[in-house]
Every structure is written in structure tokens, then in C-alpha cells.
Amino acid sequence: MASIDSLGIQGDIVTPSSPSYHESIKRRSDTSVLQPSYIVYPTVADDISLALRFALSQTPPLEIAVKGGGCHASVASSSQGGLVIDLSRLNAVKVSNDKKTVAVQGGAVWGDVYSELEKHELVAVGGNVWFVGVGGLITGGGYSFLSGEYGLAVDNLLGATVALADGRIVKCNEKEEPDLFWAIRGGGNQFGIVTEFVLKTYPARGPALVGGLAYPGTELGNVLKVVQDFLKKRTPNNKINIAFGRPPPHFKPAVMVVPYFEGTESETSSIIAPFRTEITPVSDRIGIAPTCNAVSHGADAMLASVPPRALLRGALFSDLWDEMAMQVFEEWVRYTDNEETRATMIMWELGYGGKIAKVGVEETAFPVRDPHYYLIVQARHTSPESDAPARAFATKIAGIVNDFNEQKTGKKLATPANFAIGPDVESVQEVYGVNLERLRKVKAKYDPKKVWSKGWVIEPASE
Ligand SMILES: Cc1cc2nc3c(=O)[nH]c(=O)nc-3n(C[C@H](O)[C@H](O)[C@H](O)COP(=O)(O)OP(=O)(O)OC[C@H]3O[C@@H](n4cnc5c(N)ncnc54)[C@H](O)[C@@H]3O)c2cc1C
Known part of the structure; x- marks a missing residue:
């Protein structure tokens, strides 16, 4: 051999x-x-x-x-x-001559994309953090700080080149290999290796008001009041996150408000004002970032010194119910009340979901098109012995959110693969949701022998 x-x-x-x-x-x-x-x-x-x-x-x-x-x-x-x-090493990024699209190789990270686009005063719908991979994020759907206006990353994918399980390398788009094109927009790693993505570009965005305001955890109820008011009035280009974290030096539970408000200081000052006047932050680190690139790079510094073992679990929900946030907060306070787990954070991503919901759930493989927000558990620790408790904690938090959603709306929302822990925790049905049956048919066409056997493996449909 x-x-x-x-x-x-x-x-x-x-x-x-x-x-x-x-x-x-x-x-x-x-x-x-x-x-x-x-x-x-x-x-x-x-x-x-x-x-x-x-x-x-x-x-x-x-x-x-x-x-x-x-x-x-x-x-x-x-x-x-x-x-x-x-x-x-396949990380080249090339803007088209007419500047309307950008071709991104399958191993690029979002920092590669934003840095190149910045030279052309352009931006694309992609991840919020510099070092996150384009390949995993897009094939899993892809939320962006621009999703309020432009939808998910997959909604901005015009075509791709894919290395298939049989060794062929094919192009796919709405006309060529349309089933494959449908499947890679949310069906994850199950259909081939995307060697190139062609994405829509938009005129550069920025400046934006970003950073964080921190409040004592005991103020959560009051913070939620101001956040709920904001959510009633916000526009697609104003997004807010709430984070539960324990900042040094005291490591006491804190609630952080993390804005992404597009505009200059004077254009955004009235939007941020209630977060300074109706509640009193103990730390106010808000400033203007010039571009999306600067925002995505900004997260690097914060994530540079986190403990080495991490777990990310997301849960989607239709509305921010105060009782749900309170219950999650109490669980998080209990779990993080020791040095080993205190870097664990909960992030409530409260973007404008309207544009994501304008696409039908069967138009791409991404499984949730109801208007929604999402929560991310970022469990972090140092010892391998903490892995199992971290999984249990993240699963419990996701369960609280899923249960609230089901009770309040009657709907159980799927957990996209990018927000799931692993195939031993979430089922294939939970991850691919309503699109699973069609994905099984496409799997039978492009990977009948299950060469792509990592992650949530789709069983090819039998004829
Ligand atoms: C700090 C941080 C920030 C994040 N921010 C966001 C965010 O803003 N929005 C969001 O939606 N998600 C976000 N995520 C989640 C992220 O989308 C997923 O973790 C995603 O899987 C990461 O992709 P990757 O290529 O970096 O990871 P990898 O672990 O390399 O890949 C993940 C999966 O995708 C497959 N894959 C990777 N590249 C390709 C390719 N070219 N072709 C086919 N399959 C491929 C891999 O085989 C693997 O199964 C974030 C995660 C982290 C840790």
C-alpha cells in the first residue's frame, strides 16, 4: 500500500x-x-x-x-x-472585481475575511470573533452582529466549491447541485469539505458603540426592566447582549450589558442613556469602534486568558422572559461559586431576529426560522474532572430555556450543531430539526457510505 x-x-x-x-x-x-x-x-x-x-x-x-x-x-x-x-492553509480571501462578492477559502477565519474586506471598505455577514472559522460557522448557519439586517451567514452564501466523499470537487449554488447547496447551508459537516465559499458583500459598517456596562448581580431585575424597554424600541442595527460573569478582582456575580449600536457617539448616546441613568453601572467601559473588524478583534483580548477547557452550549428562545433569566442566573451563581468554574459565563444574545425569520425554514437546511434570540453557556475550567459537571450544567441551563419556550409558546426550538455539545448529548433530531428527513435524502446522494462520520452523523435515507 x-x-x-x-x-x-x-x-x-x-x-x-x-x-x-x-x-x-x-x-x-x-x-x-x-x-x-x-x-x-x-x-x-x-x-x-x-x-x-x-x-x-x-x-x-x-x-x-x-x-x-x-x-x-x-x-x-x-x-x-x-x-x-x-x-x-486554505485561507485566501479575494474580493470580486465588481466588489459585490468575496471568495473565501474553507480554512479562513473571520479575521482573514474582515481584514481583506476592510481594504475595500466592505463587510460580510460572519462571526463576531476574529479567530472563529468560516467553515464551521457557515455550514452551521452563522449568526452575526449584522444578522438583524442581513440574516444568517448562510442567507448570504451565493455558492460554494465542495470536495465530496468520492473525491470529486464540485461547485454548488441555486442552479448547480442545488440539493448540495441547500444542505451545506445549515447541515454542517455532513456533505463534504467546503473549499471555497462565495459570500455577498455590503458597504463597510461602522462606527458602532461597543464595550460593556457592569452592574451588581443583585440588580438583575432592574437591568431586565431597562433591557425590555430597549427591546421594544430597538432597530435592526442595534443589538444588545446581557452577560452573567464574575469579573476580577472580587469575582462577585455581575450582570453586563454589551451593546452593539451602530452610529457615532452622539447618534447612540440617547440609546445607551437609560443604561446609565435608570440603573447605575459599577463599571462603564463603552466606546466607539471604527469598524466590524475592530469589533471582532476586540473579543480576542478578553478570550486570550480564559481557562483552557471550554464548552459552548446554546439554546434558542422566542422572548426574554424575566422569570427564565432569573432562574438561569440563580443556577449560574451556584455553579460558579468556586475558583475552578468562576470563569463560566452566560451570554444572552438579543439581536433583531426579523431578517432571519424572513427566510422559510425549508429554503435552507438551517432548522429554526421563527423569530428568536439565543443564549450561550460558555463553561470554562482547568481540570478534566470538571468536564462532566460543566456538561451537566450547560445541559441544565439549555433545558430551562427550552422548557420555558415550550411552556410559553408551545414550540420546542432546535439546537443548531454550532450550539450543541456533542452527538453523545444532543440527538441528530434535536440538531437538524424539521429538515432532518430531507437531509437524509441528500446524504444518500452525496455520502451514502458516511465518510463524514464526525459530529451529528445523518443516516442516509434508504430508497
Ligand atoms: C469564541 C467563540 C465565538 C463564537 N461566535 C459565534 C458567532 O458569532 N456566531 C455563530 O454563529 N457562532 C459562533 N460560535 C460558534 C461557532 O460557529 C462554532 O463553534 C463553529 O463550529 C466554529 O467553526 P470552526 O471552523 O472554528 O470550528 P471547527 O471545530 O474547526 O469545525 C466545526 C465543524 O465544522 C466542520 N468544518 C469546518 N470547516 C469546514 C469546511 N470548510 N467544510 C466542511 N466542514 C467544515 C468541522 O469538521 C467540524 O465538524 C462561536 C464559538 C466560539 C468558541
């Missing part, structure tokens, strides 16, 4: 004996690290086909994992003993 080095792969190949192996298996969270036998860094799309052929020709075939930005807290981008295709 041919060795991997003899196949003509142009990119680097790393194995456990390579000096860079330990660097190569690192992920954003230590919980995602496994020990693969091979890591291939494609530099051209054909490298992917060669790596695939090699992995599948082994006896038994090697498990194949694909890494984009390496941010999903599961082990979806890693493999124990298998072959990892690390897309990080």
Missing part, C-alpha cells in the same frame, strides 16, 4: 513523530484535542482528494476529521488514530 508521502500531496503532512505534532493537534479548547495518526494541511483542493483516497484505502479505513478554525468544543475537528484534514 502506498505511503502517504508518495501520493503527491503538496501541503505538509504531520505525524506523531513530527516536531510540530503537539502544536498541530491543539484546538481552541483542550476538550477537543485527540491524537490522530496523520494531519494533512492541504494547500490546493486536490490535496484533499488525495488525502481522502489514502484514508479510505487503509484497512480498516481511517476516520476522517476536518478542521476549520478549531473552535467547536466537541471533538468534531479531531480524530483518535485517524486522519485530520486541517484547512488552515
